[in-house]
Amino acid sequence: MRKEVTILLVGVGGFGASYVKALFDGARGAASRPYRVVGAVEVDPAACESVRTYNVPVYSSVERFYASHKADLAVLSTPIYLHYEQTKICVENGSDVLCEKPLCTSVAEAFAMKRLSESSGRVISLGYQMSFSRVTRALKADIAAGLFGAPVLFKTFVFYPRTEAYYARNRWAGMKFAPDGRLVLDSPLHNAVAHHLNNMLFLLGKAPSAAAMPKTVQAELYRGYPNITNYDTVAFRAETEGGVPVLF
Numbered sequence: 001m002r003k004e005v006t007i008l009l010v011g012v013g014g015f016g017a018s019y020v021k022a023l024f025d026g027a028r029g030a031a032s033r034p035y036r037v038v039g040a041v042e043v044d045p046a047a048c049e050s051v052r053t054y055n056v057p058v059y060s061s062v063e064r065f066y067a068s069h070k071a072d073l074a075v076l077s078t079p080i081y082l083h084y085e086q087t088k089i090c091v092e093n094g095s096d097v098l099c100e101k102p103l104c105t106s107v108a109e110a111f112a113m114k115r116l117s118e119s120s121g122r123v124i125s126l127g128y129q130m131s132f133s134r135v136t137r138a139l140k141a142d143i144a145a146g147l148f149g150a151p152v153l154f155k156t157f158v159f160y161p162r163t164e165a166y167y168a169r170n171r172w173a174g175m176k177f178a179p180d181g182r183l184v185l186d187s188p189l190h191n192a193v194a195h196h197l198n199n200m201l202f203l204l205g206k207a208p209s210a211a212a213m214p215k216t217v218q219a220e221l222y223r224g225y226p227n228i229t230n231y232d233t234v235a236f237r238a239e240t241e242g243g244v245p246v247l248f
Contacts, residue, residue, distance in 0.1 A: 004034060004035060004036055005034060005035040005036070005072045005073060006035070006036055006037075006038045006070070006071045006072045006073070007023070007035055007036065007037045007071060007072070007073050007074075007075060008037075008038060008039045008040070008041070008062075008065060008069075008071035008073070008074045008075070008090070008095065009023075009037060009039070009040045009041070009051065009075050009077070010040075010041040010062060010074055010075065010076045010077065010078055010086060010090075011041065011042060011076065011078040012040050012042050012047050012048070012050055012051050012077070013042060013044045013046070013047025013050075014047075014077065014169075014170075015077050015100060016042075016047075016075075016077030016078075017047070018077075019075055019077060020050050020051055020054075023035070023037060024037075035073075037051070037054070037056050038056075038057075038069060038071055039056065039057050039058070039059055039065045039069055039071065040056050040057070040058050040059070041058070041059050041060070041061060041062050041064075041065055042058055042060075043060060062086050062089045062090060063089060066089065066090075066093040070093065070094060070095075071090075071095050072095065072096065073095060073096050073097070073098060074086075074090035074095040074096070074097050074098070075097075075098045075099075076090075076097060076098070076099040076100060077100045078100075079170070079172055079178070079184075080102055080104070080105055080172070080184050080185075080186060080190075080191070081105055081172065081178050081182040081183060081184050083099055083100075083102075083103060083104045083105075084104040084105070084109040084112070084113060087099055087104075087113055087116070087124060088113075088116060091116055091120050091122045091124065092120070094122075095122070096122050096123040096124070096125075097122070097123070097124045097125065098125050098126075098127060099124065099125070099126055099127065100126075100127045101126055101128060101191065101194050101195070102190050102191055102194060103126050105182075105183045105184060106183060106185075128194075128195060128198050128199075128202075130195045130198075130199055131195075131198060131199055131202045136199060136203070137208075139203060140202065140203050140205075140208070141208075143203055144206065144208075151204055151244045152244065153244065153245050153247070154200050154203075154204060154244060154245070154246045154247070155246075155247040155248075156196050156197075156200055156247070156248050158188075158193045158196050158248075160188065160192060160193055162188065162192070162232060164225065164227070167225055167227065167228050167232075168227075172184045172186055173186055173228070174186055174187070174225065174227075174228030174229070174230055174232060175228060175229050175230060176229045177229070184230075185230060186230060187230045187231050187232065187234070188232060188233075188234065189236075189248075196248070197248055198211070200246055200248070201213070201214070201240070201246070204240055204242065204244055204246075206242075212240040212241065212242060212244070213240065213241050214238035214239065214240055214241075214246065215239055215240065215241050216238060216239045217236060217237075217238045218236060218237045218238075219234060219236035219237075220234070220235045220236070221233070221234055222234070234248070235248070236248050
């Protein structure tokens with residue numbers, strides 16, 4: 001018999017609500033699900049109602065959940081500047097982690113999370129679901145097989161509308177720092193359109209699960225909205241270790 005996977009949802013408002021919908025409304029009947037949501041962490045009272053409907057207990061912090069419970073998998077849909085510390089707590093308490101993008105706020109934190117995964121044996125995965133689609137996998141296989149010849153240039157344009165309401169939806173969107181001073185560095189490239197940059201490098205990776213690495217990067221950053229502190233528009237050029245120019 002297949003083991004039932006226990007899941008902790010950390011953040012069920014905002015994008016986290018999509019996990020609630022998929023796990024409960026988008027799945028088959030409860031009796032046939034190979035998983036069970038054993039808890040949720042949420043500080044917004046209004047968002048808590050979405051999981052209380054399914055009799056899921058709600059906790060105010062990951063520490064409070066792990067004080068008396070365990071979970072096989074923790075899913076993090078929380079503000080960027082909380083990802084590292086929450087991932088660390090979850091892994092140290094025996095959970096694998098699926099974290100929404102971006103992974104964290106600095107390269108140093110990213111390497112620390114990599115070391116944490118290696119030393120603990122726990123999986124820390126990032127929610128770049130577009131890279132796992134059948135279409136993307138098939139395209140990557142065709143590129144690797146030389147169906148289109150050798151890559152010579154990869155260019156992507158993304159024109160996602162971002163209104164004032166988008167940047168006003170919380171206190172860290174478009175900001176370099178959170179209200180408490182912690183580093184955020186939120187921007188379209190770091191967050192909203194990161195899927196597309198990730199896919200460019202992923203499609204150029206030689207191995208099925210590998211991405212190409214940039215060896216040089218040049219960028220121009222712009223800010224159109226006056227009420228944010230980071231950039232909302234970017235143009236950059238990179239060159240991969242394989243010598244392919246990447247324009248975004």
